[in-house]
Amino acid sequence: MSSEVKRVLGPDRPLKPSGTVGFSSLPDQLVNRCTENGFDFNVLCIGETGCGKSTLMDSLFKTEFEDIKSKRHSSTSKVGLDCSTYVLKESQISLRLTLVHTESFGDQINKGESCEQISKYVDDQFERYLQAEMASGIRNLHGLHDTRIHACLYFVSPTGHSIKALDLKCMEALHRKVNIIPLIAKADTISIDELQGFKSRIMGEINANNIEIYHFPADDKVVSAVNKANNERLPFAIVGSREKVKVGNEHVRARQYPWGVVQVENENHCDFTRLRDMLIRTNMDDLREKTHHYCYEMYRRRRLQEMGYIDVSNLSDMKASYEKERAAMIETFRRKEEEIRDHYMQLVKEKDEELKRKEQDLLKGFEKTKKERSEEKKILDKQRKTLDEEITAFSRKRQEWEAQHADRLK
Ligand code: GTP
Numbered sequence: 283m284s285s286e287v288k289r290v291l292g293p294d295r296p297l298k299p300s301g302t303v304g305f306s307s308l309p310d311q312l313v314n315r316c317t318e319n320g321f322d323f324n325v326l327c328i329g330e331t332g333c334g335k336s337t338l339m340d341s342l343f344k345t346e347f348e349d350i351k352s353k354r355h356s357s358t359s360k361v362g363l364d365c366s367t368y369v370l371k372e373s374q375i376s377l378r379l380t381l382v383h384t385e386s387f388g389d390q391i392n393k394g395e396s397c398e399q400i401s402k403y404v405d406d407q408f409e410r411y412l413q414a415e416m417a418s419g420i421r422n423l424h425g426l427h428d429t430r431i432h433a434c435l436y437f438v439s440p441t442g443h444s445i446k447a448l449d450l451k452c453m454e455a456l457h458r459k460v461n462i463i464p465l466i467a468k469a470d471t472i473s474i475d476e477l478q479g480f481k482s483r484i485m486g487e488i489n490a491n492n493i494e495i496y497h498f499p500a501d502d503k504v505v506s507a508v509n510k511a512n513n514e515r516l517p518f519a520i521v522g523s524r525e526k527v528k529v530g531n532e533h534v535r536a537r538q539y540p541w542g543v544v545q546v547e548n549e550n551h552c553d554f555t556r557l558r559d560m561l562i563r564t565n566m567d568d569l570r571e572k573t574h575h576y577c578y579e580m581y582r583r584r585r586l587q588e589m590g591y592i593d594v595s596n597l598s599d600m601k602a603s604y605e606k607e608r609a610a611m612i613e614t615f616r617r618k619e620e621e622i623r624d625h626y627m628q629l630v631k632e633k634d635e636e637l638k639r640k641e642q643d644l645l646k647g648f649e650k651t652k653k654e655r656s657e658e659k660k661i662l663d664k665q666r667k668t669l670d671e672e673i674t675a676f677s678r679k680r681q682e683w684e685a686q687h688a689d690r691l692k
Pocket residue numbers: 329330331332333334335336337338354383384385386467468469470471520521522523537
């Protein structure tokens with residue numbers, strides 16, 4: 283039989299079955315399965331101590347996550363990761379929410395270690411999923427408690443100046459592993475004018491360092507406009523509160539000050555509602571998808587390559603991914619080289635300064651010794667002169683004495 287294709291029946295030929303077949307229930311089947319299984323959603327909150335991480339989580343999910351506060355301990359020797367899981371229910375849908383908070387972030391002397399620990403935690407969750415996949419032999423494990431991080435809320439301290447070097451370093455370590463959404467913490471402490479400048483400086487630094495933050499997807503027509511508009515507003519300026527204040531006839535989440543009230547859910551006061559809409563209501567599924575199909579996939583491929591497996595089914599993708607990783611690796615090497623060069627230049631500069639200092643010290647020592655020797659020489663010259671005079675005086679006296687006693691000496 284010839285393998286040549288004689289006729290192609292394209293997908294554009296609508297056919298109507300004469301009766302109900304049943305595939306219209308497919309969306310319902312999907313919804314039922316998802317409803318039954320529930321969803322996992324895992325949020326990693328990174329930010330300096332006391333920047334408002336847990337207050338924001340309480341505000342976002344309209345509850346009080348007691349355990350986070352009671353389990354808290356403070357250690358400045360290394361960054362801690364406080365991890366708690368809760369099951370939230372809303373209209374028969376259950377959400378297994380895992381909140382991971384950094385503790386003592388940025389309080390250490392060796393700040394670089396903080397980033398490594400967080401990065402390792404993220405990798406550990408990928409590894410756990412990979413091992414489960416390999417053990418079961420199937421992909422997309424629906425029954426497994428998925429602990430991979432779907433969203434990383436990165437709290438930038440409200441300095442009003444610029445983003446800190448530690449934040450850039452940490453984002454750089456994580457941006458290909460998690461969906462980073464940058465936030466300005468405690469935005470009520472910055473004036474409106476300062477806030478705009480601060481936002482653009484943060485984004486400028488992020489872009490200049492080639493850090494890929496999460497962008498709300500603009501390819502879905504339904505949400506494209508709102509997502510695009512919100513991408514423009516990043517980083518979101520956030521205010522959180524556990525207090526309720528009476529505004530008009532309503533009790534609303536707000537922070538009360540002697541001069542007025544900052545309402546958490548008022549779009550004119552801060553970007554809290556935008557964050558909640560973007561994170562939970564509009565893009566939660568995209569965050570989960572991107573984590574699985576992009577962040578985890580990159581990790582999985584790298585690990586499979588390390589283990590010596592070749593994923594034949596995705597060879598072209600692998601090539602693209604390999605090229606991308608290679609480019610990233612070259613870039614990393616280039617930066618490392620620059621770092622080493624800078625470090626070396628710094629060392630040379632320090633050594634040079636040290637040598638100059640030593641030379642100066644030697645010169646000073648030499649001058650001092652020279653001065654001392656000259657002083658000693660002066661004293662010696664003086665003593666010699668005195669001695670010469672004494673010898674002359676003695677010789678004169680001797681001659682006089684000899685002259686006086688010449689007859690006796692004969
Ligand atoms: P650690 O877990 O210890 O790092 O703290 P955290 O980052 O979870 O901060 P937390 O939510 O405990 O808030 C610390 C303090 O900041 C509390 O007194 C909060 O009331 C206050 N706070 C939280 N959010 C805001 C905010 O948006 N603006 C202002 N001004 N204060 C806030």
